[in-house]
Amino acid sequence: MDSAERQIYRAAIAGDRDAFETMIRTISRPLFAIAYGILQNREEAEDAVQDAFVKAWKSRWRVRDPEKFPAWLGSIARHRAHDILRRRRSVPLDDDLNQLAAEIEPDNAERHAQVRSALATLPELHRSAVALRYLEQMDYATIEQTLGLTNGALRGILGRALGALRKELKPALAAMS
Amino acid sequence: MTTIHDQIDELLAADLHEQLSEAERHELHMHLVECAECRQLHREHQLMNTMLNDTFEEAKPDLKFEQRTLAAFRDRVPDRGPGMMRFVVIAMRSRATQIAAIAAVLLALVQTGRMITGEGNGASSRQEYVASAVAPKAAPPPPVALASRSTNRPAKAATGSASGIEAAAAPAARLQVETADRDVAAEASTVNSLRTERAVADAKKDNSKTQESVDVAAAADAEASPAPARITDNRKLVRNAQVDLEVRSFDEAVQKITGFAAEDRGYVATTNSDKQENGKLRGELVVKVLPENLDRFLGKLRGVGELKNQSLTTEDVTKQYFDTDARLKNARAMEQRLLEVLKRKSDDINDLLAVEKELGRVREEIEKMQGELKYMDAQVQFATVTIQLAEKDMDIPAAFLLKERAQLALFTPEVEKTYNDIKALASREVQITNATLDRDNSGRVSARVSMLIAPEESDDVIAKTKTMGRVENFQVQTERVARGGEGMSENAKTERDKVELNISLSRDEQEQALQQTSLSIRAGDVNDRTKQVRTLSEKNAGRIRSSSFSRDPDGREVANISVRVPMKNYNALMKSLDSLGRVENVSVTRQDRPNAQIDEQNAPADVSIQVYSQGNIVSQNTGLLATLRRTIAQGAAALMWSVRMIGVALAFFAPWVLAFAGVIWLVRRIKRARRERANRVS
Known part of the structure; x- marks a missing residue:
């Protein structure tokens, strides 16, 4: 984190609205990735991000260290997404997927559905990490910072997540090759 | 190898995400060349990477x-903060x-805090104080103002220290006042004004009053010494001095003082002396000296003895003098005119009389003036100069008086007889000052006699009184009273x-027994034995103090007899009681009074005797019916007790049960509400 970013975070914590809005611009995409990783739904993920910012603004005084502000926002977004996920439990996942799948070409649609269902088997943290990597192309250090992970922990997480995905997608991969 | 695998x-x-270090990448690729299984996985990962990229794209x-x-954020969190607030937030x-x-x-x-404690005011007032004290030094104002200031200031300092409010400022203020006074004195010597003169004198008076120390008086004296030089003939000043001296010999001091007075062209006006009981002299001398010699005279007085106190006052009578003088001149003129009227020889006799009368009044006035x-x-x-003289060691007493006061408490069988016997002791050496005899309704008699006895007779009379009864208490208090002084003296006589x-006097019934004994005697016929006890006690010079008799439903008879005998007959009585029956439960309590000089042979001993009979062998409280009744009563009592205990337990648990029920009800309610909300959302 460079000093300009730290300055912005500090101002945002102190209640400077301009700083907070600047921060919304820079950090909303990673938060979306986290929420999407959990929810697998764009609209819901967007809602979660918006909720997370409102909640963060209201309870920003709780953050002491500006360095940890992104991680704190990340955790709010994750909790928010988790709440939404729990609330829609009764809604069948497949409807949403099928609807999406119908929009794109059949071959791809089937493959995407396979990937999604494979992703759904992963733990939430792993899904968020995968989403941050593939949606935002972030490097490992930034992902760790955003998820509040210790240095070097992400490599193991991603390794395990992709290993699990590989096993889940084995038939599809075999068919492709 | 295995690690990589x-x-x-x-x-x-990490390789696909380009997050491997160069060394790691090299090592991995080396492994892939060797391991077919991993190569397969590598391909799968590559494919999956593409799939994930596509999917997330x-x-x-x-x-x-x-x-x-x-x-959305702006919509949901409107920027309500006013500009000012925001500015403050940013500024902070x-x-x-x-x-x-x-x-x-x-x-x-x-x-x-300053406003509450009022500290600021105090500081500023102190500054004013110092400033006002310094002012006369900087620019000397006219003498009149100066004089009034110097007289006012000691009073101010005095009130300040008395009230305590300006306690901190007072010492500083007093210091300032003293220096100011000295300035005033210096100024006065040059100005040579009457008012300043008086102010100096007043200031001295105040000083000696507030501090009352010989040193200060001496200092004042030293400062006052230039005063005579400034006295001019047209001023009428009355100077008075008061001196307290402690001298070794009064007569010697009077001689010396008379000599000093003569030297300074003065004289001793009056002397008086007063001889104390201890032979020391105390007296007062009034000496008149010429005013210009007063200070020299006072200086000489110091040599006579130890100076205890000295004060000097000056009264200005100039105005009064010249007023009287003017009035006298007027009166003389009046007299002259009246005489002229008389000389004219008026015919009217009434006029003449009136003039005569007026003339008489005017002359009387003239004489008075x-x-x-x-x-x-x-x-x-x-x-x-008024000199108080007192010889040294005024306090030593002339003699001591030994005052003896004795208290005697007597027990006697016949109070009235003893009372009269004591009263009969009255003679020239023994004077009864007070005698009272009390007899109350219950027949209790007590008496009180106070007497004054000549010292030489006192021991005899006291000894004689002591034999009239049994002594309960005797106290002698001796006090030595000094006469003609308060101190100690080795040579003073003691009288x-x-x-x-x-x-x-009180009846011996009220005396506490030296020894108390209680015992029981079992006998067949209680009445008979009681009578025997009475005869036995009478034989041993004892008196029955109380007796009682009772019979209970079981036919048991009990008699209680309390007997008082002299100690010398105690053993004989106890022995004779043995013959009456089986003596049981004997207990003896002895009230030993250490160091008490009492006549033990005649001291009273109390014996409480209980004579009782066995009564019926079988009590009414035995038998089948009585047992049954007791059993039922105890059973009922046990039941009642358990019921009470159950009640206590219920009262203890009920609040807990209620609280638990409430919590469970609340939790269920919340759960149901959540479920309903979830259903509504779905």
Whole structure:
């Protein structure tokens, strides 16, 4: 984190609205990735991000260290997404997927559905990490910072997540090759 | 090798994400060349990477995503804060503003504290004080103002220290006052004004009053010494001095003082002396000296003895003198005119009489005023010095008086007889001062006699009184009273004064027994045995103090007899009681009074005797019915007790049960509400 970013975070914590809005611009995409990783739904993920910012603004005084502000926002977004996920439990996942799948070409649609269902088997943290990597192309250090992970922990997480995905997608991969 | 193989997923992923270090990448690729299985995995990962990229590509938020998020945020959190507030918030972020704010708050607190305690006012008033004290030094004002100031100031200092409010400022103020006084004195010597003169004198008076120390008086004296040089003939000043001296010999001192007075062209006006009981002399001398010699005379007085106190006062009678003088002149003129009227020889006799009368009044007035002037002249011509002389060791007492006071408490069988016997002791050496005899309704008699006995007779009389009864208490209090002084003296004589004896008489019934015994005797016929006890006690010079008799439903008879015998007959009585029956439960309590000089042979001993019979062998409380009744009663009592215990237990548990039920009900309610909300959402 460079000093300009730290300055912005500090101002945002102190209640400077301009700083907070600047921060919304820079950090909303990673938060979306986290929420999407959990929810697998764009609209819901967007809602979660918006909720997370409102909640963060209201309870920003709780953050002491500006360095940890992104991680704190990340955790709010994750909790928010988790709440939404729990609330829609009764809604069948497949409807949403099928609807999406119908929009794109059949071959791809089937493959995407396979990937999604494979992703759904992963733990939430792993899904968020995968989403941050593939949606935002972030490097490992930034992902760790955003998820509040210790240095070097992400490599193991991603390794395990992709290993699990590989096993889940084995038939599809075999068919492709 | 094995490590890479185990971590192959992690390494392959990191490789695809280009997050491996050069060394790791090299090592991984070397492994892939060797390991076919891992090569397969590598391919799978590559494929999966493409799939994931494709899948997430379409999930990417569109370009307006940030705008939407921002708009939603602005919509949901309106920027309500007013500009000022926001400015303050932003300003407070800087360290300098924070420090300034803290400093401002602290300053405000300090100011508030000052306002509450009123500290600021005190400081400013002290400054004023110092300033006013310094003022005369800087610019000497006219002498009149100066004088009034110097007289006012000691009073101010005195009130300040008395009230205590300006306690801190007072010492400083007094110091200032003293220096100011000295300035005044210096000024006065040059100005040579009458008022300043008086002011100096007044200031001296105040000083000696407030501090009352010989040193200060001496200092005042030293300062006053230039005063005579300034006295001019047209001023009428009356100077008085008061001196207290302690001398070794009164007569010697009087001689010396008379000599000093003659040297300074003065004279001793009056002397008086007073001889104390211890032979020491105390007296007063009034000496008249010429005013200009007064200070020299006072200086000489110091040599006579130890100076205890000295005060000097000056009274200005100039105005009074000249007023009287003027009035006298007027009166003389009046007299002259009246005489002229008389000379004209008027025919009217009434006029003549009126003129005569007026003339008489005017002459009387003239004489009075002449007398006043003469008196003032005498006062002014000579200063009056009043000298109090006291010989050393005034406090040593002349003699001591030994006062003896004795208290005697007697027990006697017949109070009235003893009372009369004591009263019969009255003679020239023994004077009864007070005698009272009390007899109350219950027949209790007590008496009190107070007497004064000549010292030489006192021992005999007291000894004789003691034999009239049994002594309960005897106290002698001796006091040595000094006469003619308060101190100690080795040589003073000691005399014995009359002895005061207070006797209180009470009947020996009220005396506490030296020994108390209680015992029981079992006998067949209680009545008979009781009678025997009575005869036995009478035989041993004992008296029955109380007796009682009772019979209970079981036919048991009990008699209680309390007997008092002299100690010398106690053993004989106890022995004879053995013959009456089986003596049981004997207990003896002895009230030994150590160091008490009592007549033990005649001291009273109390014996409480209980004579009782066995009564019926079988009590009514035995038998089948009685047992049954007791059993039922105890059973019922046990039941009642258990019921009460159950009640207590219920009362103890009920609040807990209620609280638990309430909590469970609340939790269920919340759960149901959540479920319903979830259903509604779905």
